Amino acid sequence: MEKIIIGKIVNAVGLKGEVKVYCYTDRKERFEELERVYVEDTPYPIANVRYQANVAILRLEGIDDRNQAEAQKGKNVSILESDLERLPEDTYYVRDLLGIAVADEEGRVLGSLSDVVQSSAQDLYEIKLESGKKILLPAVREFVLSVDMENRTMNVKLPEGLLDL
Template sequence: MEKIKIGKIVNAVGLKGEVKVYCYTDRKEQFEELERIYVGQEAYEIKNVRYQGNVVILRLSGIDDRNAAEAQKNRDVSILESDLIRLPEDTYYVRDLIGIAVEDEADQPLGSLSDVLQNTSQDLYEIKLAGGKKILLPAVREFVISIDMENRKMKVKLPEGLLDL
């Protein structure tokens, strides 16, 4: 079964082996619902979850002191695909959107979705145009008309002049 990256261990916390995890998802509370995570290829049972601002602090089985926690620094945190939560309608995982064909209102192909930037007030869709140029489109209903996951197509309305930049 495929593993999905959901974060990265960025540091050790305290002396009892806790690790600080930078979470790649917008729902850090999911760690409370998980029984285990994978650090690299190794599975660890989650013993405790707490928060420090926007990061997650985890106590994992088998990591019982600061040295063991520090040894995990900069390692990816993953879960099994089967542990992903079911999303509400019209909500998608970024990994499922990447590569989807993008077309304009007149059904003319523009290119494909190459990335989703999530560090702004709203998500931005990076669209790689047929000629290799990339544009950013706010992921809002005003510009995203429809997403058809079954046929892997996204229909968009581009703001006037965007292609001229």
């Protein structure tokens, strides 16, 4: 089963083996709902979770002192694909959107979705045009008309003049 990276260990905390995890998820509280995480390929049951600003502090079973915690610094934290939350309708994981074909209102293929830039106001879809040029499109209903995950296509309405920039 595929593993999904949800964070990175950025430091050790204290003397008892806790690790500070920079979260890639939009809900750091997700760690409270998990029984275990993987650090690289090694599974670790979660013994305790707490928070410090925008990071999670995890106490992982089997990492019992600061030296062991420091040895994990820089490593990815993952979960199994089966541990992913079910999303509401018309909501997608970024990993599922990447590479999807993007077409205009008339069905002409413009290019593909190459990245999702997550910001505080709204997400921006980075679309790599067939010409190689990249444009950013706000991920809002006004511009994103439909997403067909089965056929891996997205239909969009581009703001006037966007392609001329």
